[in-house]
Amino acid sequence: MSAGAPADFATRYRAAVADRGRLCVGIDPHPGLLDAWGLTDDVDGLRRFADIAVAALAPVAALIKPQVALFERFGSAGFAVLEQTIAGIGAGGALVVADAKRGDIGSTMDAYASAWLRDGSPLCSDSVTVSPYLGFGSLDPAVRAAQETGRGVFVLARTSNPEGAAVQTARGERTSVAQAIVDAAAELNHAGPAAVGLVVGATRAHGLDLEAVGGPILAPGVGAQGGTPADVARIFAGVHEWVLPAVSREILRRGPDHAALSDEVARMRDDVEAHLRG
Numbered sequence: 001m002s003a004g005a006p007a008d009f010a011t012r013y014r015a016a017v018a019d020r021g022r023l024c025v026g027i028d029p030h031p032g033l034l035d036a037w038g039l040t041d042d043v044d045g046l047r048r049f050a051d052i053a054v055a056a057l058a059p060v061a062a063l064i065k066p067q068v069a070l071f072e073r074f075g076s077a078g079f080a081v082l083e084q085t086i087a088g089i090g091a092g093g094a095l096v097v098a099d100a101k102r103g104d105i106g107s108t109m110d111a112y113a114s115a116w117l118r119d120g121s122p123l124c125s126d127s128v129t130v131s132p133y134l135g136f137g138s139l140d141p142a143v144r145a146a147q148e149t150g151r152g153v154f155v156l157a158r159t160s161n162p163e164g165a166a167v168q169t170a171r172g173e174r175t176s177v178a179q180a181i182v183d184a185a186a187e188l189n190h191a192g193p194a195a196v197g198l199v200v201g202a203t204r205a206h207g208l209d210l211e212a213v214g215g216p217i218l219a220p221g222v223g224a225q226g227g228t229p230a231d232v233a234r235i236f237a238g239v240h241e242w243v244l245p246a247v248s249r250e251i252l253r254r255g256p257d258h259a260a261l262s263d264e265v266a267r268m269r270d271d272v273e274a275h276l277r278g
């Protein structure tokens, strides 16, 4: 690394989970959760939800993943809350995964990269989820921005939802679509700063060879979608070093009590760590 260059995202990720344990907690302000927390389904309720979640979660979780869609539904006012949420997570010491699932032709991808990964943008986050289904190469501007800034992209490979299988398990001449995405990510991480993570759901066996990836593997689907820490340990055997279970509703439903939320993060993290070490 040249003097003054930022640490790459994989290095920052490893430091974060060494400090706080392997767990990514989602901030997903669903209408039903706002209601359960006694909040109104409007921008005022969203702001309160986000403030409580950030105060309770950011000091304890290694990574926090705000779900952009659930802020976006309130338009510009929702984005203003998201900007504050991103800043608050960073101030609490957690890394931000903006769950925006962006993907477009390269020239437009450049604008998404500026929005989510470049200094000076109010939405700038430590990492962002991206979709490779316009072609892995279409993600180049985001990969470049991440490499240059010490930030990261999480590329959807094998998602947790059942509908993903039709496209993701389709086979080309040599390998499946999802495995080709994994291989492209691994190649980038070994050729330059390790800025590329993957998304592989924790809801079923993935059938992928993940050993060469060299970057974090976000594993959503634990809790509300049925995945357990024991499933994570089994499904991601051989890559425990990189797997990052992600949980949203299962933790958020403990709110709005601050202590109940942070205690649940600690409980789930310890459960995950026990299974991954065992």
Ligand SMILES: O=C(O)c1cc(=O)[nH]c(=O)n1[C@@H]1O[C@H](COP(=O)(O)O)[C@@H](O)[C@H]1O
Pocket (backbone or CB within 6 Å): 026, 028, 067, 099, 129, 158, 159, 160, 161, 199, 200, 201, 220, 221, 222, 223, 224, 225, 246, 247, 248, 249, 250
């Ligand atoms: O990229 C993601 O985070 C993601 C990918 C995936 O394959 N499945 C998946 O559930 N997610 C997201 O992870 C979160 C899961 O929420 P819970 O099911 O409440 O834990 C949601 O914000 C989803 O959008």
